[in-house]
Amino acid sequence: MRKFFQEIKADLKFKTAGPGQKLSEPSRYGAPKEKPRAEVAPKPRQPPTDEAQRAAAAALARLELKPKGKAPSSQEAIKNQGRGAAPRYRLGEPPRGCFRAQEEEGAAAPSVSGVYFICPLTGAVVRKDQKEKQLREAIQAYFSVDPVAASIMEIHTFNKDREKVRLCVETMAKYLDNIYLHPEEEKYRKIKLQNKVFQERISCLEGTHKFFQAVGFETKTLPVPGQETTEEFYVLKEEMLGRLEELKEHKEQLLSSEPVRAQLHRQPTLFRPSAAAARFQLPHDFFNLTAEELRREQRLRTEAVEKAAMLRTRAMREKEEQREMRKYSYTLLRVRFPDGYILQGTFYARESVSELYNFVREALREDWLPFELLGPGGLKLTDENLAFNECGLVPSALLSLAWDAAVMAQLEAAAEEQRSPLRPELLAGAQSLS
Numbered sequence: 001m002r003k004f005f006q007e008i009k010a011d012l013k014f015k016t017a018g019p020g021q022k023l024s025e026p027s028r029y030g031a032p033k034e035k036p037r038a039e040v041a042p043k044p045r046q047p048p049t050d051e052a053q054r055a056a057a058a059a060l061a062r063l064e065l066k067p068k069g070k071a072p073s074s075q076e077a078i079k080n081q082g083r084g085a086a087p088r089y090r091l092g093e094p095p096r097g098c099f100r101a102q103e104e105e106g107a108a109a110p111s112v113s114g115v116y117f118i119c120p121l122t123g124a125v126v127r128k129d130q131k132e133k134q135l136r137e138a139i140q141a142y143f144s145v146d147p148v149a150a151s152i153m154e155i156h157t158f159n160k161d162r163e164k165v166r167l168c169v170e171t172m173a174k175y176l177d178n179i180y181l182h183p184e185e186e187k188y189r190k191i192k193l194q195n196k197v198f199q200e201r202i203s204c205l206e207g208t209h210k211f212f213q214a215v216g217f218e219t220k221t222l223p224v225p226g227q228e229t230t231e232e233f234y235v236l237k238e239e240m241l242g243r244l245e246e247l248k249e250h251k252e253q254l255l256s257s258e259p260v261r262a263q264l265h266r267q268p269t270l271f272r273p274s275a276a277a278a279r280f281q282l283p284h285d286f287f288n289l290t291a292e293e294l295r296r297e298q299r300l301r302t303e304a305v306e307k308a309a310m311l312r313t314r315a316m317r318e319k320e321e322q323r324e325m326r327k328y329s330y331t332l333l334r335v336r337f338p339d340g341y342i343l344q345g346t347f348y349a350r351e352s353v354s355e356l357y358n359f360v361r362e363a364l365r366e367d368w369l370p371f372e373l374l375g376p377g378g379l380k381l382t383d384e385n386l387a388f389n390e391c392g393l394v395p396s397a398l399l400s401l402a403w404d405a406a407v408m409a410q411l412e413a414a415a416e417e418q419r420s421p422l423r424p425e426l427l428a429g430a431q432s433l434s
Helices: 004-009 050-064 074-083 126-144 147-158 162-181 194-205 208-214 238-242 244-256 291-303 314-325 353-362 404-412 424-428
Strands: 115-118 125-127 188-190 218-222 230-236 268-272 328-336 342-348 373-374 397-404
Touching: 050 125, 050 291, 115 126, 115 397, 125 126, 126 147, 147 244, 162 208, 194 208, 208 218, 230 238, 238 244, 328 404, 342 353, 353 373, 397 404, 397 424
Parallel strands: 328 397
Antiparallel strands: 115 125, 188 230, 218 230, 268 342, 328 342, 373 397
16 A cells, blocks of 8 residues: 555656645545455556646645754754653653543533643643743753753743843843953953843843853952952853853853743544534633633623624624634644544644644644645635634634545555555544543
């Protein structure tokens, strides 16, 4: 079978593009049937038709147009060092500790137990309300590995005012630049801690003092010229004058780094065919509102039933819909395949539709297979740049997947037995949806 896939790919000309190409009605997959091989001769393999080649080429062209990954920045290098032997989570494998919610008597079980994140430094999977605590612990532990990198992560991650961070790191970089360019000048190797600029731009931000200590500064109490008083200074250690290139690298690392962000865990889950696919029970993690605010919102909606029937302009309705969409931070999406299986994942409400297409491709045996996604009502999701909240796919939605019938027919004709296009390990972990 795989050899046939490779032959189809070899026959296709990948230069043709067709991201908007329409797909035919989906074919359905049944359970594999046993064939008496002694009586039925194998079907001769047919070469792909022109129509099948064009359809598959369109899907491959769209894959080739995806932006290529950038070379890892210094911050990414820091993260890669910190990951170590972090655990990997595959499709269909829930994160440890994710499904701890008990079904209360008389209440519907949540469709997912909450929103989870993956720490990029350790690979640990934690609940949304624990992600910052996990990041702090991970960065703190990294001080024993690379104190300079750890202090830079603190500065960029835990100081939320991005403009203050920008001004801070630029000022710190200036201090280091002066030392690198004028190592013979003693005045550049000393920083007065009570200096107004230092206090307003640097001292008030988390991680800055740890950075200066990590790059080779030490605290000294020195007399103030022309006065009888003393003040505290950061003074660069003498041995650092022979390691000025390191100081320059630290400066560049400080300027180029970005905040460390926990990655949203998709919690990929496959469900067997079920009539309950369109029923969702979401936990409070999916909303910006608190539990009390949600109850109040429900009461107000009940009281506004009559108002909803009043004549409103289209602009008024759209404005109200957009206001509703902003209440949701996350969305739980399900994609129903033609054979009835349902793939579920968690997304940010503001992520683009292209992320869902990529999520589905990762679940396929062959990620080049052409398909389209249909939203509620059968509307095709052709603009992959739109966000889920712009498409009305929040806080949850059931979508359908449609294969290209011509390509699938070619595959079926060449196969000795029918098999699901989903990955075997994903099928093995399929769950029942109650």
